Amino acid sequence: MTGRILPNLLNPLYQPEVVPFPAPARRGPREKLPEAALREAFEADRSDAEIAEAFGCSRQLVAQKRSKLGLRRREKADAKRAPSRFQSKVATDRAARLPPVDHPALSEERTIYPATVTAVDGLPNVLVSAANHWKIGGRIAKGAWSGFPVYALTLEERATCPDSCRHWRSCYGNSMHFAKRLQHGPALEDRLEHELAILQSRHPAGFAVRLHVLGDFYSPAYVARWAGFLDRFPALHVFGFTARIDAASDPIALALVHLVLERWERFAIRFSNAPVDECSTVTVEHPRQVPADAVLCPQQVGKTASCSTCALCWQSRRRIAFLQH
Secondary structure (H helix, E strand, O other): EEEEEEEEOOOOOOOEEEEEOOOOOOOOOOOOOOOOHHHHHHOOOOHHHHHHHHHHOHHHHHHHHHHHOOOOOOOOOOOOOOOOOOOOOOOOOOOOOOOOOOOOOHHOOOOOOOOHHHHOOOOOOEEEHHOOOOOOEEEEOOOOOOOOOOOOOOOOOOOOOOOOOOOOOOOHHOOOOOOOOEOOOOHHHHHHHHHHHHHHHHHHHHOOEEEEOOOOOOOHHHHHHHHHHHHHHOOOOEEEEEOOOOOOOOOOHHHHHHHHHHHOOEEEEEEEEEOOOOOOEEEEHHHOOOOEEEEOOHHOOOOOOOOOHHHHHHHHOEEEEEEEO
16 A cells, blocks of 8 residues: 555554555546547538547547447448548538427427537637638638628527528528537627627728528617628628518518618628518529529539639529528
8 A cells, every 4th residue: 555654653552554645636638539429420420520620639539439439431432532521512412301390499499409509708709710611611702792701600590590480490500510509699799799890900801791600680689780780890791591581570570671672782681482582592402493583502503612602692682592401
């Protein structure tokens, strides 16, 4: 036994006792990639690169742990290398995923992944560069906004969306396991104002914000804040989509209609599946279903790499058709 011998100075005949040292505390970093998390990510068909980025570790560590757990990937015979996470992806070879109709997220108006909802306090920023988002792209390459860097904002799907949304169940957020969803409210809006002021000084020639990768406009006051941002920050340009299309009964939709019609050149928000032929979108299941007055999203069928290399969404008011994915 390891320890210190403590003699009894008052009794020389007393046998000294050994007092053991406490066990040393375990040092070193905590496990970066728990087994349960790795299994969940693997079953969600995430690549080693995606898993490594999500957990802040190397792809070698992911591969080693995956091999130790017997999680082996099926490789196509003609595949020479693993695809890059940031390469362009098309919707024509991707199956739509739907949660069960009775999934609690659908009735509780929330994301399927509540652990990914993050408070604004403590975050370094809420507007993140879209350079790492394969579909959006980090810098606009053509059109009136050419050269603008692109930033993105992600909120919680369903919690900020109208339940009339056509994709309430089929939201593509269902397959975004690792997306960081920001809690909406006054704290978020105050941070947006602060960060937009920084971006205005950093990019006086112009920058773009993609609203919302997930989520939607959640109150008339939130729409009014964006109207104020456009007035205060002349370099700000916005594009995105909203399921708020019932202006007759939804005050959020009414506020958006006025703002879009007045400021389309800088606030290009399209109304998803709205019964209008301008500044709108329509969802189809197959290219044969694209209406005559609409154009199919070029990125989804591999005709361009990303939104930033396309510019159709903010360059034209024409209705755009999207393949359900």
